[in-house]
Amino acid sequence: MTEMLASARQQRILDALREREQVRVTSLAAELGVSEMTVRRDLNALAERGALVKVHGGATLDAAPTSSEPGFTHKLALESGEKQAIAQAAVKLIKPGMSIALNSGTTTYALASQCTGIKDLTVVTNSPRIAEIFYAAANPSQNIILTGGIRTVSDALVGPLALSALGQLHVDVLFLGVHGMTSEDGFTTPNMLEAQTNQAFIRAAARQIIVADHTKWGVTGLCQIAPLSQVDALITGTRLDGEAKVLLRQALDTLILA
Amino acid sequence: MTEMLASARQQRILDALREREQVRVTSLAAELGVSEMTVRRDLNALAERGALVKVHGGATLDAAPTSSEPGFTHKLALESGEKQAIAQAAVKLIKPGMSIALNSGTTTYALASQCTGIKDLTVVTNSPRIAEIFYAAANPSQNIILTGGIRTVSDALVGPLALSALGQLHVDVLFLGVHGMTSEDGFTTPNMLEAQTNQAFIRAAARQIIVADHTKWGVTGLCQIAPLSQVDALITGTRLDGEAKVLLRQALDTLILA
DNA sequence: TGCCTTCTGATAGAATTTGATCGAAATTGT
DNA sequence: ACAATTTCGATCAAATTCTATCAGAAGGCA
Secondary structure, eight states: OOOOOHHHHHHHHHHHHHHHSEEEHHHHHHHHTSOHHHHHHHHHHHHHTTSSEEETTEEEOOOOOOOOOOOOOHHHHHHOHHHHHHHHHHHTTOOTTOEEEEOSSHHHHHHHTTOTTOTTOEEEESOHHHHHHHHHHTOTTOEEEEOOEEEOTTSOEESHHHHHHHHTOOEEEEEEEOSEEETTTEEEESOHHHHHHHHHHHHHEEEEEEEOOGGGBTOOOSEEEEOGGGSSEEEEOTTSOHHHHHHHHHHOSEEEEO | OOOOOHHHHHHHHHHHHHHHSEEEHHHHHHHHTSOHHHHHHHHHHHHHTTSOEEETTEEESOOOGGGGSOSOOOHHHHSOHHHHHHHHHHHTTOOTTOEEEEOSSHHHHHHHTTSTTOTTOEEEESOHHHHHHHHHHTOTTOEEEEOOEEEOTTSOEESHHHHHHHHTOOEEEEEEEOSEEETTTEEEESOHHHHHHHHHHHHHEEEEEEEOOGGGBTOOOSEEEEOGGGSSEEEEOTTSOHHHHHHHHHHOSEEEEO
């Protein structure tokens, strides 16, 4: 049997790995007809490039089960009638020439996809996906600013860079999506870094408008973004429960039911 | 057997390559009835054109074992053999645990798509599309930092936010794609804001490595990023003309021909 | 024919790859 | 916890491959 090129041998190791999840040095040496030392060197080379992970006796694919991230599907945001209604109510508040901010979230995503036609709009967002909507629309009169930072699983850029960026910016209106809201705990989110970033959003905006469907009421996330009274308005769905309406009207200047 | 034209011989090498995926110098020399030296020269010529990638002992169509992973490979940047070879040479310089920076560009994009498997890698980039490669790969040991800013048509985030972000960061190695390079004008780009951002990239990195295919030599863009001497190394294709090699070897510590 | 350019082959030294060996380290069984 | 077994990494020598360089062969042109 003719000898095999080193690169081909490494390719076969990866193929075997994908098929078997796990390979042993001894069996690879036998299968490939080379010494164990050579197999070890190949595994080292591949591991150095991150193509596999070495374990005692062989190698395995980078386990990384990547716990099913809830994700963020295009549909999810746009299929919901309530989110669409909220977005429609919100977009009426946006006029040409304004500057707005949108944090990452499915409701703000729905709002963004209704804003691409507005002239002379400046948009600040920490969501690459929301930014992508505007990039794709390529409206030359619009100015899209992405905050930078590290991305969370829910597509939000957070961390020092995001905070630093938001500290340098001021917008007319912020539309903020949240994960939960209650009378006692205010607006909350499950991610501490996102909460911090959202607080920076609030400081950067002259007016704060929360956009949240009715299912968010009564939910408390890990970390508070702000008490109810700290924002100017809330846009939510008509299905919101009656008691909640009363409590929200007390705490907020404006409650819009879409 | 009548002798064969050089071009016909190279064509037969390509045919054999398409059929077998891999060819070795010794067997080609025997099959074609020429010396190994001639085969090597043919392989070099074909590699310069990007038609194949040389490996020890022979050549392959696409030697990057990592690129065999099915998935998110945007053809546009990845189809060029020369860019692939440059990316392949560059990725060898990246070790697990390092922090790297990638500016926006097709060559850095090709490099990024070969880096998704490297463990404990921190990546700073101003390209949403490069960031997206890493987001999609979702390697939990990797840390992806997007600089923020305003996006140019060439997918680069620029402006005050980008500069501010890069001013706060320090990475081990920068891989910088450029639009042009000449002896007199150094590395250049047609966009002034990108030039400014790229300068910030250079300041943020302990080592600067330019990645550019041979077509960039002799081209001068609107705005200078840096003189040749300001960077540590250049990775380019072997097709680079001889005089350029001399000039670059004078100006740079390291010239890598991939 | 004589000269020049291009291609090819040969050679030598450098670089890479491979296999073997051996002590160190890790795993397993008791 | 201890010993036996297996596996790992470092090192050296051999083999293979690569690059650089020189010399000869083939073809074009005056």
